[in-house]
Amino acid sequence: MRFGLFIPQGWRHSLTDIPPEQHWETMLSLLHYADNAAAGEPIPGGPWAWDSVWVYDHFHTVPVPSTEATHEAWTLMAAFAAASQRVKLGQMCTCMSYRNPAYLAKVASTVDAISGGRAQLGIGAGWYEHEWRAYGYGFPRAGERLRALDEGLQIITQMWRTGSSGKFDGETYQVDGALCYPQPLQQLPVGDGGAEVPSIPLWVAGGGEKKTLRIAARFAQYTNFAGDPETFAHKSSILEQHCRDLGRDFGEITRSSDYNVVIGENQAEVDDRFAWIESHFRKHAPGEKGEQEIANWRNGPLVGTPEQIVEKLSGLRDLGMTYAITYFPNAAADRDQIELFQRQVIPALQD
Numbered sequence: 001m002r003f004g005l006f007i008p009q010g011w012r013h014s015l016t017d018i019p020p021e022q023h024w025e026t027m028l029s030l031l032h033y034a035d036n037a038a039a040g041e042p043i044p045g046g047p048w049a050w051d052s053v054w055v056y057d058h059f060h061t062v063p064v065p066s067t068e069a070t071h072e073a074w075t076l077m078a079a080f081a082a083a084s085q086r087v088k089l090g091q092m093c094t095c096m097s098y099r100n101p102a103y104l105a106k107v108a109s110t111v112d113a114i115s116g117g118r119a120q121l122g123i124g125a126g127w128y129e130h131e132w133r134a135y136g137y138g139f140p141r142a143g144e145r146l147r148a149l150d151e152g153l154q155i156i157t158q159m160w161r162t163g164s165s166g167k168f169d170g171e172t173y174q175v176d177g178a179l180c181y182p183q184p185l186q187q188l189p190v191g192d193g194g195a196e197v198p199s200i201p202l203w204v205a206g207g208g209e210k211k212t213l214r215i216a217a218r219f220a221q222y223t224n225f226a227g228d229p230e231t232f233a234h235k236s237s238i239l240e241q242h243c244r245d246l247g248r249d250f251g252e253i254t255r256s257s258d259y260n261v262v263i264g265e266n267q268a269e270v271d272d273r274f275a276w277i278e279s280h281f282r283k284h285a286p287g288e289k290g291e292q293e294i295a296n297w298r299n300g301p302l303v304g305t306p307e308q309i310v311e312k313l314s315g316l317r318d319l320g321m322t323y324a325i326t327y328f329p330n331a332a333a334d335r336d337q338i339e340l341f342q343r344q345v346i347p348a349l350q351d
Contacts (some may be wrong), residue, residue, distance in 0.1 A: 001317055001349040003294065004052035004090065004325035005034050005255075007149065008068040009076060010333040011056045013284045018332050019257045023069060026332050027076070028083055033335070035084040049342045052088035052120065053080065054325055060131045063281075063289035068228070074099075074107055081115035089115055092224060092258060092325060093122035093205035097137055097145060101152035101262070102178035105159040108200055109184050117185035122203040124186050125149045125212065146211045148172040151287065153202070160184050161197040188221065207235045217242035220253055227257025228301055232321050256323035257316070261299040261347070263309055263337050270304060277329050299330070306344035313349055 007027050008014035034050040057073040060066070073091045080089050089111065094104070104121075112119035125145040126132065132139045140148075151170040159165050159180035183198040190197055204216035207225035214329050216223045219237060225235045236255060243250040262277070264270040268342045277297050281290040301316070302309050302324075314325065328337045 001313065001321075002051040002323045003049065003346055004088075005030075005050050005338070006054045006056075006077075006258075006325065006331075007031055007080075009055045009071040009073075009160065009195075009272055011061055011326075013061055013066070013068055013280065015332055016068050016280075016284055016328075017312060020069060021069065027071070028079075030331060031080055031084055031087075033056050033338075034080075034298045035087045040088040043223075047190050049346050051323075052090050052262055052325075053084075054090045054092050054122075057093060057098065057122075058128060058131060059135060060065045061129070062128070063293045064287075065130055065134075066284070068284070072135070074111070076112045077108075077119070078114060081111050081118065082296075084115070084118075086118075088118045090325075091122045093124040093203065095126035096123055096152040097126055097132075097140075098135075101155040101173055101350055102165055102175045102180075104152070104335060105156040105165075105180050108156075108201065109180055109182055112184045112186060112200055113182045114142045118186070119186075120201050120203060120222075121278075122205055123149065123153065124205040127207075130342065142208075143211075144172070146215070148209070149204075149212075150215050152203075153215065157199065157202075157219065160199045192254045195245070204252035207231070209238045210250070211237070213239045214242045214246075216253070217246050218247075218249050222254045224256045224258065224272075224309065224325070227259055227316065227324075229316060229319060232257060236320055254323050255320050257321055257326060258325045258327065259302045260297050261309070261326045261328050261337065261341060262297060262303045263340050264304075265340065266305060273329060274298065280330070302326070306340060309345050310348045313345070317349065 007030050015023050034053050053077050055073050061068050061070055108119055108121050112140055129139045151173050155165050155168055155175055163180055163183050165175040165178040175317050184200045186200055187196040188199040200223045203222040203224055204220040205224040207213040240250045262273045278294050282294050303314055
C-alpha cells in the first residue's frame, strides 16, 4: 500500500490559526517534511513513508464559505514542484470546468517539467455550487459537467501524447491545433501493444456509477472514491464491469480513497484529538454544517490507535484499496499524529 499526505492550504479551515504571512512557510515546511528534506534529517517511519503530497482544487472554504485563505491548487503545484525533490504532486481533485482543458494540459505539463516528472492530475466534474456561481461559472446540471469531464480528458490526453490537440469539436469544448510543449516528461503505456507515450498519471475522482466510473475505466490510471468498506467494494465492482465493457484490464487501475485520520496511542489521546476538532469547527463553522463536519470526522474509517487503524486498512487492502491519501487535523501546527502514523501504521502496510 502507498500513502499520500494532504498539505494544509486553508480549504478546510486548516490555516485559520496561522498568520497569513506564515502560510507559505507552513505549507513549505510540511512539504519538506514529507519530501524527507527538512534539515536533511530522516523522517520517523522510514525515508520513503510518503509517495505523494496533495492539495484540494477549491477557492472558498468548507463546510461554509468564509474570508479565511484558500490557496489556489495549481499555483501551489508549481511552487511545490520547484521546492521538492522526490514526492509526487497531486490535486484531489482538479475541477475540469474551472480551466479550459487545453490550458490545463499545458499547465500540468509545465509542472511535470519543473518537478522532473512528478506531476499527477486528479480530475473530476466538480460539485461545490456556491464556488461555481461565485466565480461566474454558472452551475450546469450534472450531465453537462460530466460531458465536460469526458471531452476535456479526450483533449488533454491527445495533447500530452502527441503535442497537439488536433481539431476537436465537442458540445462543450472546441479546440483546433492547440500545442502542448513541453510534453510531459513521464511516459505511460497505451494500447494493446503497451507502447509508451508522454503522459501524466490521471486520477479520475468520483463514484458516479453510470458515467464517472465509465470515464475512469476509459482514461484513468488511478481512481478515487469513497473509502468505507461497503461502498468501496460496490464501486469497485461497477468499475470492473465498465472495464469489461470497454475491453480495459481492470488490474491496470489503482484504486484509492481519501481518509480523515484521527490517531492516538490510546483512547485518551484519540479523545483529545476530537476535543480539538469539535472546538475548531464550532469556532470557525458554527451551526449545522459545522456539526456535520464533526460527525464526518467521528464516523470515518481511520479513527483509533495505530493497531486499530492498521487492522482497518488491512481489510480495505483486501478489497483492493492500495493507495490511501490521508488528511490529519491541525497538521499546520501539530505533526504528532502524522509522526505516529508514519512510525506505526505505514511500515505495517507498505508493499
